[in-house]
Amino acid sequence: MTIQLYDLAGAEEDRRFSPYxxxxxxxxxxKCLPFETIAWRMTDKQAIAKSGSEKVPVLTxxxxxxxxxxxxxxxxxxxxxxxxxxxxxxxxxxxxxxxxEWCDSVQLPAMFRLLATDIVAHLxxxxxxxxxxxxxxxxxxxxxxxxxxxxxxxxxxxxxxxxMRRVLxxxxxxxxxxxAWGDYAFFGGFQWxxxxxxxxxxxxxxxxxxxxxxxxxxxxxxxxxxxxxAA
Amino acid sequence: MTIQLYDLAGAEEDRRFSPYxxxxxxxxxxKCLPFETIAWRMTDKQAIAKSGSEKVPVLTxxxxxxxxxxxxxxxxxxxxxxxxxxxxxxxxxxxxxxxxEWCDSVQLPAMFRLLATDIVAHLxxxxxxxxxxxxxxxxxxxxxxxxxxxxxxxxxxxxxxxxMRRVLxxxxxxxxxxxAWGDYAFFGGFQWxxxxxxxxxxxxxxxxxxxxxxxxxxxxxxxxxxxxxAA
Numbered sequence: 129m130t131i132q133l134y135d136l137a138g139a140e141e142d143r144r145f146s147p148y149x150x151x152x153x154x155x156x157x158x159k160c161l162p163f164e165t166i167a168w169r170m171t172d173k174q175a176i177a178k179s180g181s182e183k184v185p186v187l188t189x190x191x192x193x194x195x196x197x198x199x200x201x202x203x204x205x206x207x208x209x210x211x212x213x214x215x216x217x218x219x220x221x222x223x224x225x226x227x228x229e230w231c232d233s234v235q236l237p238a239m240f241r242l243l244a245t246d247i248v249a250h251l252x253x254x255x256x257x258x259x260x261x262x263x264x265x266x267x268x269x270x271x272x273x274x275x276x277x278x279x280x281x282x283x284x285x286x287x288x289x290x291x292m293r294r295v296l297x298x299x300x301x302x303x304x305x306x307x308a309w310g311d312y313a314f315f316g317g318f319q320w321x322x323x324x325x326x327x328x329x330x331x332x333x334x335x336x337x338x339x340x341x342x343x344x345x346x347x348x349x350x351x352x353x354x355x356x357x358a359a
Numbered sequence: 360m361t362i363q364l365y366d367l368a369g370a371e372e373d374r375r376f377s378p379y380x381x382x383x384x385x386x387x388x389x390k391c392l393p394f395e396t397i398a399w400r401m402t403d404k405q406a407i408a409k410s411g412s413e414k415v416p417v418l419t420x421x422x423x424x425x426x427x428x429x430x431x432x433x434x435x436x437x438x439x440x441x442x443x444x445x446x447x448x449x450x451x452x453x454x455x456x457x458x459x460e461w462c463d464s465v466q467l468p469a470m471f472r473l474l475a476t477d478i479v480a481h482l483x484x485x486x487x488x489x490x491x492x493x494x495x496x497x498x499x500x501x502x503x504x505x506x507x508x509x510x511x512x513x514x515x516x517x518x519x520x521x522x523m524r525r526v527l528x529x530x531x532x533x534x535x536x537x538x539a540w541g542d543y544a545f546f547g548g549f550q551w552x553x554x555x556x557x558x559x560x561x562x563x564x565x566x567x568x569x570x571x572x573x574x575x576x577x578x579x580x581x582x583x584x585x586x587x588x589a590a
Contacts, residue, residue, distance in 0.1 A: 216450030222526075222535030223454035230461065230522040291461040295453075304453030 137167035145323035147316035323356035368398035376554035378547035
């Protein structure tokens with residue numbers, strides 16, 4: 129049975145903008161595993177209830193149902209060891225967790241401050257109230273206020289990328305000569321932005337931008353072809 | 360011929376406080392390579408001139424002389440592939456560079472703001488003017504001014520550790536079940552602090568503190584036994 133991925137969609141069914149779902153999509157492509165996606169909206173908790181999670185990504189593989197992007201890629205690596213490795217061994221897997229935690233605590237929060245109102249503008253009508261209410265409770269203010277002063281926020285975001293910028297000025301991918309999980313974890317955020325915002329996040333000559341261009345081209349341009357804005 | 364490591368020393372010859380030298384010392388212990396250290400002071404450029412570097416760590420191994428902690432561990436891994444691996448393969452090595460760049464651009468600058476005046480207090484007399492002049496030029500102010508408001512700086516430092524804190528709440532070492540290069544890269548900064556400052560950097564129950572305690576005990580307590588303060 130084909131692997132299925134519950135994948136966050138916007139008002140348009142083909143606008144797939146979750147950074148965590150994109151991490152998994154690229155991991156599935158990396159492992160050469162065929163899959164299909166199921167468009168999912170934030171308020172459709174019932175569809176994924178069996179997974180124990182209220183959020184996507186959720187992946188089904190035969191009888192298995194796995195939620196959370198890190199748990200999903202660990203499952204894929206363990207279940208399909210003969211396919212190209214996402215981690216390159218236990219130390220690569222452990223350090224991949226550091227990349228994920230850095231992305232989740234530094235990169236994505238800084239991007240959310242740039243993107244929150246753009247997200248609202250692309251949500252399915254059923255999701256707008258839910259998203260606005262839960263996110264305003266999380267950040268403690270109106271999203272319009274949270275996203276004020278985008279010029280300052282953009283420079284803060286770009287400064288926060290310093291460690292990755294230095295790495296990517298020395299090697300073509302986060303994981304070295306070829307992309308792997310660390311690249312997909314970091315790239316998810318950029319694809320999130322591209323799918324819902326026209327904002328120019330990176331200077332042309334930024335090593336992070338050059339890396340992002342390489343990422344767009346992977347797997348026959350899977351990320352570049354997805355519905356979104358010019359990066 | 361035994362490997363030799365030029366190692367930064369303070370006013371007391373056995374106070375060895377460079378974070379970068381500590382990274383290399385633990386990497387040498389990890390690889391079970393016998394070595395001896397040579398006490399070095401910042402102004403003794405002549406002693407290491409052959410390496411092309413003006414700073415330690417500098418390692419000599421027979422006819423080879425290698426400077427820079429990242430270059431040194433890459434040299435050790437390549438030269439002694441039969442010894443325990445520091446990287447666990449190419450992806451682990453590539454992601455180790457991200458750990459190093461994060462430490463060098465986030466962890467160590469935040470710590471320097473807490474430690475700079477303590478460093479001056481422990482320097483060899485020959486190094487005091489050199490250090491003060493070069494560092495004040497770098498930070499653009501007097502070191503006393505730079506180190507003002509330590510309570511605020513400590514909370515900023517602790518907050519900056521979030522990604523590592525999350526990782527270390529899930530696994531005992533940065534590199535997984537056992538320590539490797541990513542651990543030594545991150546630990547160097549804490550040992551730097553311990554050697555020259557009585558400042559309590561971490562809460563007792565902080566997962567980073569629990570990890571640090573494990574690191575002190577490695578290799579027969581090599582870091583814990585070094586001259587310094589209680590951590």
